Amino acid sequence: MRNKHLIRSYTALCWFLLAVFAVSCKPSIPSEYIQPSEMEDILYDYHLAMAMANRDGYTDVRQKAFKLAVMKKHDVSEEKFDKSLQYYMRHTEKLHDIYIDLSKRLENEARSQGASETELAQYGDIASKGDTTDIWRGSRSLILSPYAPVDRETFEIKADSSFHKGDRLLLSFDSQFIIQDGMRDAVIVMAVTYSNDSTITQYQHITSDSHQTMTIDAGDSLRIKNIRGYFLMLKGQQSTTTFKMLTLSNIHLVRMHIRRQASVQASDSLKNSDPIRTIGGDPVNPQAVPDQPADPQTRTPADAMRERGIPDSPRNDE
Structure with missing residues (x-):
């Protein structure tokens, strides 16, 4: 029995030492x-x-x-x-x-320090409601260096039923470089595919510490089907011992439903339209057309001729 107790104690001690060793080896x-x-x-x-x-x-x-x-x-x-x-x-x-x-x-x-919400994040607190929605689902902050595999970050967003014809996209973020030597150079590319399979691609260089924006608008007749893009930090000509780093923060991709102004009513458009022209005649203002007789049956051929500017035919007795 005593031997069993010693064996159990020894086993427990081994497990304890193994746990300590595992913790000490943690990176x-x-x-x-x-x-x-x-x-x-x-x-x-x-x-x-x-x-x-x-x-x-x-x-x-x-x-x-x-x-x-x-x-x-x-x-x-x-x-x-x-x-x-x-x-x-x-x-x-x-x-x-x-x-x-x-x-x-x-x-x-x-x-x-008193910065407004607009200055801080440009739609940063917008949820999926109403006509303006932040559809970015990736990390709000990215860190890139010129060396693979951390030199790029790709993204893809597939449209759902909340997208409508005429949606406009606004990508915004803040960039800041930490560079030991060499040029500041990175790019952002965003490609939007529409319902007719046409694609609009925007390409922009990032060369400074600033707030960056990119807008894509294809008009009011097409619906977005897919959004793809990537951030890429360019390596350039430099020594491998030189460090370069780019931080991107406050990343937002805002989809906006643009309300196009409704067309005016036909009666209003006539008021501002060009005058109606009769065939071979002078311009006629619709509002200047003389009133017609209340009962068309009372109009005589002579009345119709006079309205058209044709003189009466001389009577035989004159």
């Missing part, structure tokens, strides 16, 4: 890199600083000065920040989690 951020909570704080100040730096026009010198000010505030060297950012770019799921929280912090900060 974590290496100590030589900035940890997620601190990285979030640095990136928060970094984005605010870059917005200030670009407010009066972007220059390399101005951006560098603001970046160094952020590094000094957090007592982090520029080299450690760059290496840490490269690490997070190789582990995009960790960087994405940071930016989800970061996006909320930046939005709350904007609200505390």
